[in-house]
Structures are given as structure tokens and as C-alpha cells.
Amino acid sequence: MKIAIASGKGGTGKTTVAVNFVLSIENVQLFDCDVEEPNCHLFLGFNLEKVEDINILTPVVDxxxxxxxxxxxxxxxxxxxxxxxxxxxxxxxxxxxxxxxxxxxxxxAIVYENRSIGIIEKSKGGNIEFYRGVLNIGEAMASPVIKALKKHVDESKTAIFDAPPGTACPVISSVQGADYCILVTESTPFGFHDLLLALDVLRKLEIPFGIIINRCDIGDDRVEKYCDTEGIPVLMKIPHDRKIARLYSEGIPFVNRMPEWKVKFVQLLDKIQAQI
Structure with a gap:
């Protein structure tokens, strides 16, 4: 099963959810599709090795x-x-x-030559197989790197795609082909506005989805009211917790110090499987 984790805006907690999710379940792959700013490795502590260069064809005129x-x-x-x-x-x-x-x-008069725009790296630790794409600095097109990254999906495992923020081409490349998408949001005016944009994308792509509300006890209840009206499942709520914030600032996934959350993420996977 392939599960994308996305949001309409940055800073909602996609990577937090992705990393803690994969640390809680078995037989899993994690793909960091935010190739312009990949950061999952900072929380996993894995040693990365290069898998391949990603090239695109560029015209040369005689x-x-x-x-x-x-x-x-x-x-x-x-x-x-x-x-x-x-x-x-x-x-x-x-x-x-x-x-x-x-x-x-x-x-x-026109032939083509390969031009490198990024690389794919991988590592493995415990039951997690981790891949990430890294777009070369100054390059504009992230989608070819993301598409190459997703070719490493093992269909026998649960694959988690940590998507970039927003609703542009890199996000669409990340979520396309997923069996399910988790949208991570926060109940603030900006969070709600950009959630609506992301929902519109997923509806057009016909990908099943559910919501995780991060820092659920700040802001207001507009996200929950909207989800209730639209029949959108709220899969999980993560509180604005000082301990979680401190662990994040230290680069420590909170399920490693708060094992009760591992149970909640296992239940999250069960909810997704039941929905699809």
C-alpha cells in the first residue's frame, strides 16, 4: 500500500507525521519527496549512500x-x-x-545530451528502508527527481511518501499513484485556507484522503467543523505538547520517547486500510 503525506502549506508537520508513522509500523519504506529541502534523515540518523544520478535530456544545436x-x-x-x-x-x-x-x-541539427539535475540516496535502519531525492541547487524541475525516486517502491511493503508543501507540480508528482493521502493541517486561518486547496487537488486526482490535525488545541474548530460537514475522516489529532516540541527541536521522533503514540500510529494504519 502506498500512502502519501501532504498538506497545502509548509510547517504543518508532514515530516513529523511521516517519520513517527514509519517508526511505528512494520515492513515499511519511507520516501522523502521534498527533494528541494529533504529533512527526514535528520530525525532518522541513517548513513546515506548514493543510488543514482537523475538526468534529463538537453538539446545541443549543431x-x-x-x-x-x-x-x-x-x-x-x-x-x-x-x-x-x-x-x-x-x-x-x-x-x-x-x-x-x-x-x-x-x-x-539538434541532438541531446544528459544533464544531471539531482540524485537519489538510500539507507536502511531496523525495519525501515529509506530513500530520498535531492535536487541540485538552482534547478527548477523537481518532478523528474520525484518520479525517479518513486520507482524504488517495493510493492510488498507499505510505502510512505513525505510530499513537499503546497499544491504545485512536485506535490502532484508525489501523491499520484498513492492508494491514500493523509493531509496534515492546523486549525488556523492559513492552515484551513491551504487545506481547501489541497483537498481540491486530491478530489481531482480521485485519491482517497483523511485529515490529521496537528497542534489541534491552538486556533479554532473550523477544520473539524468543515470535515464533519463534508464527511471527511479526521484520522488523528496531535496536541500542542511541549514535550513533543522539545523532542522535535532535538531531532528525536516523539514515538521513541512516548511509546503510547506508537499504538496510535498503528491504529492510524488500521483506519486507512479499513477506509480503502
């Missing part, structure tokens, strides 16, 4: 063949190629590697 007709530039929706009267400019950071520019070139 100017001895090119007649500067501009068809490649007209085709490219991402403005990755600009054709001047006597020159062609390629902007690798904008290229999506679709291959279209080479297909429309009448002079066969």
Missing part, C-alpha cells in the same frame, strides 16, 4: 547544420530555445527534455 529557421523555437512551449538571425540560444534550466525540438528540425 550550428553548422542549422539554417536558423526557428521551427524549434516555435515548437517549444517552455521558451527553452531562442533562434536569432545567426545564432541559437539554449536555456537548459527551462528545457523539459520532451524531444520535440529535434523532431521538428528539418536539418537534423
Amino acid at each position: 550550428k553548422t547544420k542549422c539554417d536558423f529557421c526557428g521551427k524549434c523555437s516555435e515548437f517549444c512551449q517552455f521558451n527553452a530555445i531562442a533562434v536569432l538571425p545567426e545564432d541559437v540560444l539554449v536555456f537548459p534550466a527551462l528545457c523539459h527534455g520532451c524531444g520535440g525540438c529535434a523532431m521538428v528540425c528539418p536539418k537534423d
